Amino acid sequence: MATTAKTPKAPKGEAAAPTAEDLAHTLRAQIQRSELAPGEWLREVRLCSEFGVGRSIVRRALRALADDGLIEIEENRGARVSSTTVEEVFDLYEVRAALYGMAARFACLRGTDGLIRAIITKIDRMLADAEGGVAAERIIEESESIFSDMSACASADGQRMIESIRRKTRFHFSYAALALNTNGPGPYDHWRTVRAALVARDAEAASQGARDILYFMQGEVARIMLSRGPRLIAEAPQIPSSTTSKRAVPRRKT
Structure with missing residues (x-):
């Protein structure tokens, strides 16, 4: 042994x-x-x-x-x-939302019944942990594990792109954890949308739900970075209410 x-x-x-x-x-x-x-x-x-x-x-x-x-x-x-700006972070989350939406779509289209059941079990556990007040860092880990399972249904090139964008946003996870620690609703309704779409094998709904999760985090991470002072762009992006699925678009000087 x-x-x-x-x-x-x-x-x-x-x-x-x-x-x-x-x-x-x-x-x-x-x-x-x-x-x-x-x-x-x-x-x-x-x-x-x-x-x-x-x-x-x-x-x-x-x-x-x-x-x-x-x-x-x-x-x-x-x-x-590094002198990372809010705009750079915003753009990274935009790309990440597109890739995670792709992963959720492919999970619906290509995932085995066993994989879908395993993902739903993880989503249920994560939602229960969130309701039970488990540390936000743990919630982030659980959500990334779920997206890893969905990403396994993508092609090798798709998986490499997802892993690349994950590396670039890894250091923002502490900001994401701060966002989940707030008293707002969090992205959990979007997670419930993803869960229902996986059960129904509704690829479009699953993809939109996954993107909405990342759009929520995109806005909240940008808010926190703006509140901290450093790494600002010349004009702050318009960040929407976290209770909506509309996305902020950074304004550029003309």
């Missing part, structure tokens, strides 16, 4: 050194709280000294943040915090 390697324990009285994952989590939180400003350089030497870790740990953490889109790594220069 295979054995699991145990992580070495730090000597008594000494705190365990942060892992690359720990460091990435800390830096991610600092960026999202605007403690690290857009454009600010993250010097390896300073991070090694501040967190008491080696350069290999720092580099792995920075690569993880770069994968999330939070920082940009420039050859021979180092890493600096």
Whole structure:
């Protein structure tokens, strides 16, 4: 029987050194709280000294943040915090809505009965967790798992596109969690629409319901980013009420 390697324990009285994952989590939180400003350089030497870790740990953490889109790594220069704008986030969610709508449509058209039943079970669990006050981060994980199941019905190219856009929006999940923590209705009526459409194998209704889930999150994430101050465009996009399915369209200067 295979054995699991145990992580070495730090000597008594000494705190365990942060892992690359720990460091990435800390830096991610600092960026999202605007403690690290857009454009600010993250010097390896300073991070090694501040967190008491080696350069290999720092580099792995920075690569993880770069994968999330939070920082940009420039050859021979180092890493600096990305200057993501609300408009860029808005556009990413627009693409994500189209791809997730496609995934829901293909699940209706191509999914086996067993897959549809499994997805419905997950939706029911997620709705029950939301009603029971489970942490928003858990709800986000459950919703992504559901979309992963639906995405499995897409072609290999479609799956690659979905995974690519997921990587680019991964660092916004904390904003999405904040949106779900508000006292509003959340996107759950849209989830119920998707559930009913999957049962009926109604591809168009499932696709629209999935897009509406992402349009809701698009508006709420944009609201939160605007309220935080940084990463603004010259003119704020018109964000609709979260109780409607109408989408905001960022206004551009002429």
